[in-house]
Amino acid sequence: MRNLEILKEEDKEVLDVARISVDQEGKQGKKKLYIESYGCQMNFSDSEIVTSILQENGFATTSQYEEADVILLNTCAIRDNAEQKVRNRLKNFIPIKKKKPETVVGVLGCMAERLKTKFLEEEKIVDIVAGPDSYRDLPNLVDEAEDGQKAINVFLSRDETYADISPVRLNSNGVTAFVSIMRGCDNMCSFCVVPFTRGRERSRDPYSILKECQDLLDNGYKEVTLLGQNVDSYKWTSEDASEKVNFAQLLERVALINPELRVRFSTSHPKDITDEVLYTMGKYENICNYIHLPAQSGNSAVLKRMNRTYDREWYINRIDAIHRILGYDCGISQDMIAGFCSETEEEHQDTLSLMEYVKYDYGYMFAYSERPGTPAAKKYVDDISAEVKQRRLSEIIALQMKHSLERNEMAVGQVHKVLLEGFSKRSEDFLHGRNDQNKMVIIPRGNHKKGEYVQVLITGCTSATLKGEVVAG
Structure with missing residues (x-):
């Protein structure tokens, strides 16, 4: 689901800003949509749903916001840094509104859901505010905005999954795709706004998921990533209760579609990941040997304040189960928060010692950012100074970089199966792809092309990337 990367303080989003658009500008007479996504992969997936809905209602899409009739930002609210980036981005559209006042600017997603009407008051340029469960209403909201009204829908649903909507694959590499299997979150971690911005958990009909995956395979895709805030809590029951699917x-059902279709998933919650899931992973070669298992802290007292509902020992038990069932070469990545409320130096050291125990392949690391309205903001004092947060975060990042290099060095001399996804960012003389453990691998282009599986002898590495050459399979 992610490139092998370590996020620094200035890149606090789970995934940094990404512009997602696809050109269909040859369609005469159609209004043009421009959309950008910020934050997590669920937002990227949601933008594909939004595009599908608006295309069905007569829109084409453009990669140039200057040419758009409707500009949408799909936002993240997980940290203040993410919200400030959106506010700064909106300033870029002020000249467009002055030149073409009829241009509609909308803010979607978690930030819209969190701020609601306040957003319209604070950002005068914004015409539409729409939460994650209101995307079917976007054509109506656009109509209202075009009539000169401010339009808002932040209703949270208990059953909306968009299961019947075929996403438009935006800027797709034609090889990998996200497939949303559930929406919302019931976990109520004290630091997190997601339960308030995305609502309660609900699982999508498995048959619609299987159909979407089959359609992707039929259209040449070779890998799907099953998405959810907490995929391991996926539970679906048929209307007559005769069938239940965890x-x-x-x-397993997705893996059985075709052995050539790789399967990944994210994100797992330590309280829910079961041995059954791990054994299923081990049973099928096309289920990738990689798990994103956020710890957030290595100290039980901090985890209790975070309301993570597990302690250090439980988390280590799950790591041990992964090693026992899938082996030590299973890729494991983490999320860690530095400087949570009242975190002592000893508690911080417990996070570092957990990292030493696990030796994660890579991680996503952040300084704690208090979010208004969360249980932590109401119950605890954000009493760790910015300087201490930054120092602790730097220590976490430095240790992760050390472990990432160590884990990557273990791959040197080994042969890995790699799915090629496209040209290397630095040169079209090289291709990039990912191995089973979700690590980025760079190879000379040769006669190979994206979408191929190749056997690669790993010849070198950095802390972020494996380098190699194709060998006979």
Whole structure:
């Protein structure tokens, strides 16, 4: 789901800003949509749903916001840094509104849901505010905005999954795709706004998931990533209660579509990941040997304040189960928060010692950012100074870089199966792809092309990337 990367303080989003658009400008007479996504992969997936809905209502898309009739930003609210980037980005559209006042500017997603009407008051340029469960209403909201009204829909649903909507694959590499299997979150971690911005958990009909995955395979895709805020809590029951499907069973059904279709998933919650899931992973070669298992802290007292509902020992038990069932070469990545409320130096050291125990392949690391309205903001004092947060974060990042290099060095001399996804960012003389453990691999282009599986002898590495050459399979 992610490139092998380590996020620094200035890149606090789970995934940094990404512009997602696809050109269909040859369609005469159609209004043009421009959309950008910020934050997590669920937002990227949602933008594909939004585009599908608006295309069905007569829109074409453009990669140039200056040419758009409707500009949409799909936003993240996980940290203040993410919200400030959106506010700064909106300033770029002020000249467009002055030149073409009829241009509609909308803010979607978690930031819209969190701020609601306040957003319209604070950002005068914004015409539409739409939460994650209101995308079917976007054509109506656009109509209202075009009539000169401010339009808002932040209703949270208990059953909306968009299961019947075929996403438009935006800026697709034609090889990998996200497939949303559930929406919302019930976990109520004290630091997190997601339960308030995305609502309660609800799982999508497995048959619609399988159909979407089959359609992707039929259209040349070679890999799907099953998405959810907490995929391991996926539970679906038929209307007559005659059939029940949990995540391990869904994972197996997707794997059985075709052995050439790689399967990944994200994100797992330590309280929910089961041995059944791990054994299912081990049973099928096309289920990738990689798990993103956010810890957030290595100290039990901090985890309790975070309301993570597990302690250090439980988390280590799950790591040990991964090693026992899938082996030590299973890729594991983490999320860590530095400087949570009242975190002592000893508690911080417990995070570092957990990292030493696990030796994660890579991680996503952040300084704690208090979010208004969360249980932590109401119950605890954000009493760790910015300087201490930054120092602790730097220590976490430095240790992760050390472990990432160590883990990558273990791959040197080994042969890995790699799915090629496209040209290297630095040169079209090289291709990039990912191995089973979700690590980025760079190879000379030769006669190879994206979408191929190749066997690669790893000849070198950095802390972020593996380098190699194709060998006979």
